[in-house]
Amino acid sequence: MVSLSPPSSAIATAEASAAASSRATPSRSLRLPAWLEVAKPRLIPLLLATTLGGMAVSADPVDAATIACTLVGGTFSAAAAGILNCLWEEELDGRMARTSRRALPSGRLERRWALLLAALLTVTAVLVLVIGVNPLAASLALLGLCSYVLLYTALLKPRTPQNIVIGGVAGAIPPLVGAAAASGQLGWSSWWLFALVMVWTPAHFWALALLLREDYRAVGIPMLPVVKGVATTGRAIQGYARATALLSLAGVLALPGGGLLYGLLVLPFNARLLQLSGNLALDPHDADRARALFRWSILYLFGICLLLLLARLPLAEALQLPPSALPARLPTLAP
Numbered sequence: 001m002v003s004l005s006p007p008s009s010a011i012a013t014a015e016a017s018a019a020a021s022s023r024a025t026p027s028r029s030l031r032l033p034a035w036l037e038v039a040k041p042r043l044i045p046l047l048l049a050t051t052l053g054g055m056a057v058s059a060d061p062v063d064a065a066t067i068a069c070t071l072v073g074g075t076f077s078a079a080a081a082g083i084l085n086c087l088w089e090e091e092l093d094g095r096m097a098r099t100s101r102r103a104l105p106s107g108r109l110e111r112r113w114a115l116l117l118a119a120l121l122t123v124t125a126v127l128v129l130v131i132g133v134n135p136l137a138a139s140l141a142l143l144g145l146c147s148y149v150l151l152y153t154a155l156l157k158p159r160t161p162q163n164i165v166i167g168g169v170a171g172a173i174p175p176l177v178g179a180a181a182a183s184g185q186l187g188w189s190s191w192w193l194f195a196l197v198m199v200w201t202p203a204h205f206w207a208l209a210l211l212l213r214e215d216y217r218a219v220g221i222p223m224l225p226v227v228k229g230v231a232t233t234g235r236a237i238q239g240y241a242r243a244t245a246l247l248s249l250a251g252v253l254a255l256p257g258g259g260l261l262y263g264l265l266v267l268p269f270n271a272r273l274l275q276l277s278g279n280l281a282l283d284p285h286d287a288d289r290a291r292a293l294f295r296w297s298i299l300y301l302f303g304i305c306l307l308l309l310l311a312r313l314p315l316a317e318a319l320q321l322p323p324s325a326l327p328a329r330l331p332t333l334a335p
Helices: 008-024 041-054 064-088 090-095 111-132 137-155 163-167 174-183 188-211 213-219 230-250 259-282 285-313
Strands: none
Touching: 041 064, 041 174, 041 188, 041 285, 064 090, 064 137, 064 174, 090 213, 111 137, 137 163, 137 174, 137 230, 163 188, 174 188, 188 213, 188 230, 188 259, 188 285, 230 259, 230 285, 259 285
8 A cells, every 4th residue: 555555455465374374384483573563564565566566557757755755655554554454353353263362462562552553653654645755645545544444344344245345445546656656646557557456356365265264254254255155256266367367468558668568478477367266266175276376366466566667667668559559548636
């Protein structure tokens, strides 16, 4: 989030990853200081990557100071969202064996200190973005934080199996923050990347939900595998993976330069995503297949953002579609 509300998906992503690794090697897992643990630092790199992706699809050059302020503000905003999420779910975490040893339910960190830290991080993030970037980027970052904590965590997660589909908007806001930081407005290419992260989120998170479905069932969280079953979830994951692969190809047009290079390099990423989602749909009870897709989905989004950045290198920008192939100018949102 450089709006950085940990993408429902992005957030879910890291939570799943942390959960899986802590289960596999509990004795070797590194315990972070309580104040850092509640900030969920494992989630932040993917959010920052999509923020940089949002900058890459903007035609405007970005100076180093703006990039630095955007990433710092995004980091603080994402950390604040993670802490507020931990505060909201403290009682729920305490009822789950997997999460009962987290900083708040275990008593290693008091609620008042966590709340104070979240407030300080939020204020600092907004100040850094307003002063060092622009008000639009700051507003989007705050919107991402609120949508993650209020829309996804508080409203949707405990009520509907479509929580991650709708709540995924929180994790899709960082590209908008990046685009706003680069150009001060939101063009159609930034909305393309927003839509791509939205569509990517369900396949990514439901693969994790398959692994943790009994945990969710035990505490009454209506994740899709709990409510609709494993087979339905496998088919839904495959559908969203196909939509993700198809939508990713629009990056050829979304990039101001280097689109052809991006289009060629994204093909193997999509091929692997479709292969793993297809394998999972054939046997959604196979934990190894779900785990493989979950891990690849994280690498996939990192890879997309890397390709967007590579496409903006001078040599890559020589591979550019003619102006006649680009869409007509679309309305933009400016402060």
